[in-house]
Amino acid sequence: MSHDSYRLHFRIQRRLCTFALLLIASFVARAAEAQDTPLISGGVGFITITNGGNTTYLPVLSPLLAAPIGSHLLVESRATLIESFFPKGGGQIGYTSAPFLDLTFLQGDYLANRHLTIVGGEFLTPFGTYNERLSPIWIGNFADGPLILPLGTMGTDSSVGGMLRGSAISTAKFSIDYAAYFSATSTNPQFNAERSSGGRGSIFFPNAGLEIGTSYGRLLQGTHENFSGFHVWWEPVDSPFKLRSEYAHGPHSQGYWVETDYRLSRFGGPESALGRLEPIFRMQQTFRNSPDSSDGLPSADTQRADFGLDYHLPHEVRINTSYARQFSSTGNRNVWETGIVYRFLFPTWKGK
Amino acid sequence: MQIRRVLASCFLLGAILALTAQTQSLAASPATASSDKKDKAARPQPASDGDRAFRQNCSRCHQAPESFPPQISGTIVRHMRVRASLSREDERAILKFLNP
Numbered sequence: 001m002s003h004d005s006y007r008l009h010f011r012i013q014r015r016l017c018t019f020a021l022l023l024i025a026s027f028v029a030r031a032a033e034a035q036d037t038p039l040i041s042g043g044v045g046f047i048t049i050t051n052g053g054n055t056t057y058l059p060v061l062s063p064l065l066a067a068p069i070g071s072h073l074l075v076e077s078r079a080t081l082i083e084s085f086f087p088k089g090g091g092q093i094g095y096t097s098a099p100f101l102d103l104t105f106l107q108g109d110y111l112a113n114r115h116l117t118i119v120g121g122e123f124l125t126p127f128g129t130y131n132e133r134l135s136p137i138w139i140g141n142f143a144d145g146p147l148i149l150p151l152g153t154m155g156t157d158s159s160v161g162g163m164l165r166g167s168a169i170s171t172a173k174f175s176i177d178y179a180a181y182f183s184a185t186s187t188n189p190q191f192n193a194e195r196s197s198g199g200r201g202s203i204f205f206p207n208a209g210l211e212i213g214t215s216y217g218r219l220l221q222g223t224h225e226n227f228s229g230f231h232v233w234w235e236p237v238d239s240p241f242k243l244r245s246e247y248a249h250g251p252h253s254q255g256y257w258v259e260t261d262y263r264l265s266r267f268g269g270p271e272s273a274l275g276r277l278e279p280i281f282r283m284q285q286t287f288r289n290s291p292d293s294s295d296g297l298p299s300a301d302t303q304r305a306d307f308g309l310d311y312h313l314p315h316e317v318r319i320n321t322s323y324a325r326q327f328s329s330t331g332n333r334n335v336w337e338t339g340i341v342y343r344f345l346f347p348t349w350k351g352k
Numbered sequence: 353m354q355i356r357r358v359l360a361s362c363f364l365l366g367a368i369l370a371l372t373a374q375t376q377s378l379a380a381s382p383a384t385a386s387s388d389k390k391d392k393a394a395r396p397q398p399a400s401d402g403d404r405a406f407r408q409n410c411s412r413c414h415q416a417p418e419s420f421p422p423q424i425s426g427t428i429v430r431h432m433r434v435r436a437s438l439s440r441e442d443e444r445a446i447l448k449f450l451n452p
């Protein structure tokens with residue numbers, strides 16, 4: 001083989017290799033894209049709440065959109081549409097209704113590196129655990145949130161601004177995650193937020209199933225106020241038992257909730273008639289330190305015990321039922337809640 | 353007095369639930385071993401990294417979806433990475449678990 005023919009042969013080989021690499025890369029890219037089709041998820045349900053003898057009917061639709069862009073960006077949004085049917089009151093017979101439409105969050109997430117995600121837009125305020133983790137209707141065990149939810153979430157649950165969050169450390173024995181945010185004031189009805197800042201940090205021990213965390217928030221408009229809280233979640237490994245708890249403290253009130261649930265999946269498996277049952281219990285207390293009509297907590301010290309029973313039907317349908325007895329100096333009352341929720345999850349288009 | 357009774361009942365119920373959970377957890381291992389002898393094919397495999405990561409990060413808040421099309425598995429995991437502050441390793445493990 002002459003020198004020229006050898007060089008020609010080498011060039012052809014190199015180009016073939018380059019083409020093969022490009023082909024493999026395009027297949028890999030296609031494979032990656034094939035998993036990144038935008039999705040629509042969420043829940044649709046019908047909830048009834050009888051509080052102190054007055055029954056409210058709530059048809060709810062809560063869709064969620066998540067759309068990845070490239071390899072580092074994610075745009076996600078969740079909305080809530082409710083039509084409330086409630087008694088007219090004032091001695092009148094019959095029901096009246098009121099629509100409610102809320103954009104719960106609309107955020108862009110930039111996955112900067114393995115430890116950091118930069119979030120911009122309207123996002124759920126990272127205080128405690130309920131707001132970010134348990135507030136979707138297809139996740140929460142009870143039809144209503146805990147009494148202390150407004151503390152630390154500034155009464156709006158959402159913030160408009162920027163947030164840094166991620167996993168600081170993750171090992172086989174423990175992991176630490178964090179979130180820090182700043183929010184501007186927004187009076188737009190769909191992007192309602194208070195000027196505030198704060199964050200949350202937590203440590204999780206996977207072998208024990210134990211998570212301990214703390215939160216802090218500071219309201220930066222009007223009278224500046226500090227909010228603090230901590231949470232403990234204990235979910236033993238290989239057990240359907242769950243214990244979740246939170247405590248929050250504000251300048252005028254404080255309180256806690258403790259929730260336990262135990263799905264009876266040990267009795268014939270999670271798909272059996274008995275295994276689909278999930279008894280739930282929640283205890284809550286709030287304490288009023290000084291009068292404040294704006295912090296969202298009851299005006300007097302309140303104790304409440306919720307006894308619930310959820311049933312997980314096939315095809316992502318769940319029935320929620322609960323009874324609560326609430327004790328307060330302003331009056332004791334019974335709260336009955338029932339609901340049926342269907343969770344949906346599908347791609348926005350068929351994709352490849 | 354009524355409040356005390358309710359609180360006492362609540363704590364009693366919580367204690368019973370916790371004890372039941374622990375008892376069932378302890379009882380689970382021998383039962384699994386027994387079934388192993390009967391049926392080797394049904395022998396449970398050691399939990400993969402993805403299975404572990406899924407249970408530690410996703411199942412703590414919600415039930416796993418019954419099924420979903422594979423073309424959205426990457427989007428689900430990216431959403432979960434932000435929502436649950438997943439580490440890069442857990443993100444990859446869960447993606448592999450969801451879309452083997």
